[in-house]
Amino acid sequence: MRIWKIVLVMMFFNTLLYADLNRLVSLNMKNADVKDVFNALSLISNTNIVVGKGVEGKISVFLDNVTLMDAVKSVTSNADLTYRVESNIVYITKLDNLGQSTITSDNVESYFFKPKYIRLDQFEGIISNFLSSTGGKMVIDNSTGTIIITDTKANLKYLKDLIAKIDQPSQQIMIEAKIVRTTKSAGKDLGIQWGVNVNDRTSKNFPYSVQVGAGADPNRNYIVNLPISDVAKAGIGAGVGITLGNFNNTFVLNAKLNALETKGEAKIVHSPKILTMNNQKAKLESGEEIRFRETKTSTTTTIQEVDIQKDEAKTVLDITPQILNxxxxxxxxxxxxxxxxxxxxxxxxxxxxxxxxxxxxxxxDGETLIIGGLKKENLFKNEASVPLLSKIPLLGALFRNKSAGEELNELLIFVTPKIMGGKQN
Structure with missing residues (x-):
C-alpha cells in the first residue's frame, strides 16, 4: 500500500511539471542578474528551478506570453548555459560544467516505442520540449511508425512516464443532425427553448441573430444579442437571421417531428450522422444542385455555343466537439x-x-442544439372546380374557386452530440 502511495505522488508531480513547463509566462527585465531571471520565472510559473554553481552574468529579457520551456531555452542559449529536466525540477548549469547533464556512454539509454493513439507529429511536438539540452535526441521512423529517444537514464525515465500519460485513446462523439423544413407555427409546436448557454469567455446568452447578406438590416450587420420577439419586429427580410435554441429530450423531439411530418407541417430533408474524435473537426453537408444552360457567342464567328453550368445550394456544418471535465x-x-x-x-x-x-x-451529453432563422416565402395558387358544371358558359364560374397567397416556412437544423462509451474520466 505504501509503494502505491509513493507511485501516485510521483505521477502527480510529473503531471504538474508537464503543465508548468507549458504554462504561458511574460517577463520584462533589463540588464538583470541571470539568477534573478530564473528566480522570477520560478515564481511566476510555480515551477522548481535549481541554478547550479558558477551560473552568473547579466541579461536583458523581454518575453511576452511564451511557454516556460521556451523561456528557459531562450535564456540559457543567450547566456551560454544549459538545462536539463529531471523529475519535477529544472536544472540550470554552465556549458563548461555540464556534470550529470552530459550524455556519455555510461549514462545514456535509447528507448524504442510505437504510439498507439497519438500521431507521430503530435509526439514530436511534445517530447522535443523535454529532451536534455546537452545531447538528447529523438528520431522518427515514419515507415514503421517508431519513435527512438536517446537521453540520460534519469531523463528517459521521466519521458517514459510522460509518454504513458499522453498516449491514451481519445473519446469519440457521435454527431447526429436533422435538417427539417417546417411551417411557420411548427417551432412553437415542437416546444423549442430558444436561448442556450455559451462559454464563459463571451459572458453572453443566446439567442444570437447574425445579420448578413441581402435583406439584412443595414444598421445591424454584425452579431447582436436580440430576444426572439425583437428579431421578428426588426423587419428583416427572409433568409437573414440565424438563431440558436436547445431541446433537452431527443426522444420527445423525434416523436414531435414525426407527428408534424405526418400532418404535413414538417419535412425531414436530410438526417446525416458522423462519428468523430474528441477535439477533431467533423463536417456535414446537405444540399441540392441545379444545372442550367449558358449561351456564349464567339468573338470570331457568329456561332453560339451552349455550356451546361452547375450551381449548388447547401447546408454546411463544421463542428469541433470538446468534452469538458x-x-x-x-x-x-x-x-x-x-x-x-x-x-x-x-x-x-x-x-x-x-x-x-x-x-x-x-x-x-445527448442534448440537442437547434439552429433556425432561414425563412422562405413560397407563393402559391390553387384552383378547384366541379367537373362538367365548371365548364358551362356564363354559369361555370359559380362552380370554380381560385385562391392565391403566400406561405412562410423555415429551415431548422437539429444537432445532437452523444459521447460514445460513457463520460470522460
Missing amino acids: DGNILLNLSVELSEFDWTKSVDNIPAKNKNKAETQVILK
Missing part, C-alpha cells in the same frame, strides 16, 4: 446556409441567399 460538450460550430430563390430568377436562373455564422455553445 464536467461531462458537458463544448461545440465550436460554423454554419453556412444557402438556398435558391426562384422568385428572383433571371433567365430561369435563380438567385441564391447565403447566411454564415460561427459560435461556441455548451450542451449536455
Whole structure:
C-alpha cells in the first residue's frame, strides 16, 4: 500500500511539471542578474528551478506570453548555459560544467516505442520540449511508425512516464443532425427553448441573430444579442437571421417531428450522422444542385455555343466537439446556409441567399442544439372546380374557386452530440 502511495505522488508531480513547463509566462527585465531571471520565472510559473554553481552574468529579457520551456531555452542559449529536466525540477548549469547533464556512454539509454493513439507529429511536438539540452535526441521512423529517444537514464525515465500519460485513446462523439423544413407555427409546436448557454469567455446568452447578406438590416450587420420577439419586429427580410435554441429530450423531439411530418407541417430533408474524435473537426453537408444552360457567342464567328453550368445550394456544418471535465460538450460550430430563390430568377436562373455564422455553445451529453432563422416565402395558387358544371358558359364560374397567397416556412437544423462509451474520466 505504501509503494502505491509513493507511485501516485510521483505521477502527480510529473503531471504538474508537464503543465508548468507549458504554462504561458511574460517577463520584462533589463540588464538583470541571470539568477534573478530564473528566480522570477520560478515564481511566476510555480515551477522548481535549481541554478547550479558558477551560473552568473547579466541579461536583458523581454518575453511576452511564451511557454516556460521556451523561456528557459531562450535564456540559457543567450547566456551560454544549459538545462536539463529531471523529475519535477529544472536544472540550470554552465556549458563548461555540464556534470550529470552530459550524455556519455555510461549514462545514456535509447528507448524504442510505437504510439498507439497519438500521431507521430503530435509526439514530436511534445517530447522535443523535454529532451536534455546537452545531447538528447529523438528520431522518427515514419515507415514503421517508431519513435527512438536517446537521453540520460534519469531523463528517459521521466519521458517514459510522460509518454504513458499522453498516449491514451481519445473519446469519440457521435454527431447526429436533422435538417427539417417546417411551417411557420411548427417551432412553437415542437416546444423549442430558444436561448442556450455559451462559454464563459463571451459572458453572453443566446439567442444570437447574425445579420448578413441581402435583406439584412443595414444598421445591424454584425452579431447582436436580440430576444426572439425583437428579431421578428426588426423587419428583416427572409433568409437573414440565424438563431440558436436547445431541446433537452431527443426522444420527445423525434416523436414531435414525426407527428408534424405526418400532418404535413414538417419535412425531414436530410438526417446525416458522423462519428468523430474528441477535439477533431467533423463536417456535414446537405444540399441540392441545379444545372442550367449558358449561351456564349464567339468573338470570331457568329456561332453560339451552349455550356451546361452547375450551381449548388447547401447546408454546411463544421463542428469541433470538446468534452469538458464536467461531462458537458463544448461545440465550436460554423454554419453556412444557402438556398435558391426562384422568385428572383433571371433567365430561369435563380438567385441564391447565403447566411454564415460561427459560435461556441455548451450542451449536455445527448442534448440537442437547434439552429433556425432561414425563412422562405413560397407563393402559391390553387384552383378547384366541379367537373362538367365548371365548364358551362356564363354559369361555370359559380362552380370554380381560385385562391392565391403566400406561405412562410423555415429551415431548422437539429444537432445532437452523444459521447460514445460513457463520460470522460
